[in-house]
Amino acid sequence: xxxxxxxxxxAFWTRLxxxxxxxxxxxxERTMYATAMDTLATAEFEQYEISNFARSGFRCRHNQTYWxxxxxxxxxxxxxxxxNGRRSMNHRSVTTWIKRLFAGESPIMDWEELSPxxxxxxxxxxxxxxxxxxxxxxxxxxTGVNVKSLAPEAIxxxxxxxxxxxxxTHLRLTREGRFVADSVVAEFL
Numbered sequence: 001x002x003x004x005x006x007x008x009x010x011a012f013w014t015r016l017x018x019x020x021x022x023x024x025x026x027x028x029e030r031t032m033y034a035t036a037m038d039t040l041a042t043a044e045f046e047q048y049e050i051s052n053f054a055r056s057g058f059r060c061r062h063n064q065t066y067w068x069x070x071x072x073x074x075x076x077x078x079x080x081x082x083x084n085g086r087r088s089m090n091h092r093s094v095t096t097w098i099k100r101l102f103a104g105e106s107p108i109m110d111w112e113e114l115s116p117x118x119x120x121x122x123x124x125x126x127x128x129x130x131x132x133x134x135x136x137x138x139x140x141x142x143t144g145v146n147v148k149s150l151a152p153e154a155i156x157x158x159x160x161x162x163x164x165x166x167x168x169t170h171l172r173l174t175r176e177g178r179f180v181a182d183s184v185v186a187e188f189l
Contacts, residue, residue, distance in 0.1 A: 133172020154187035
């Protein structure tokens with residue numbers, strides 16, 4: 001249930017800039033998303049992440065690993081991995097990837113080591129994508145940080161506006177908050 005994003009350099013971007021196609025108005029996109037949520041719920045699909053729905057027991061394990069910031073490996077050209085707070089990506093070019101391997105060189109093109117603060121903020125943002133939200137105790141245990149200390153004013157404001165809710169164990173987006181999730185989570189970065 002992703003909305004169409006127009007990426008610069010794509011055919012859609014070119015057609016958009018030429019006026020051949022138009023971007024969907026926000027209110028229509030919101031209505032379409034609400035209809036998808038309601039229709040899928042009626043069909044017994046659970047929404048477990050902002051853009052993902054599944055029947056009970058059939059959640060995408062890969063996506064869950066990513067949204068929970070758990071370690072994952074990537075093998076082959078253009079693949080990514082995340083281990084111990086370090087994100088890295090292999091060369092996208094198959095030729096470059098193979099040449100580097102045969103030369104005994106690393107196929108890694110780029111890597112990034114996250115600071116403890118960046119890692120905590122990323123974990124919070126990823127956790128808010130999940131419908132369960134951020135498990136407060138697990139977050140504290142994993143990062144050593146109380147999630148509410150990352151952006152206390154933003155949390156209070158978004159709770160007051162009905163976009164976030166705090167339970168005894170979790171901080172999560174409300175249904176209304178899912179419509180504007182990008183804006184809400186941006187306040188944690």
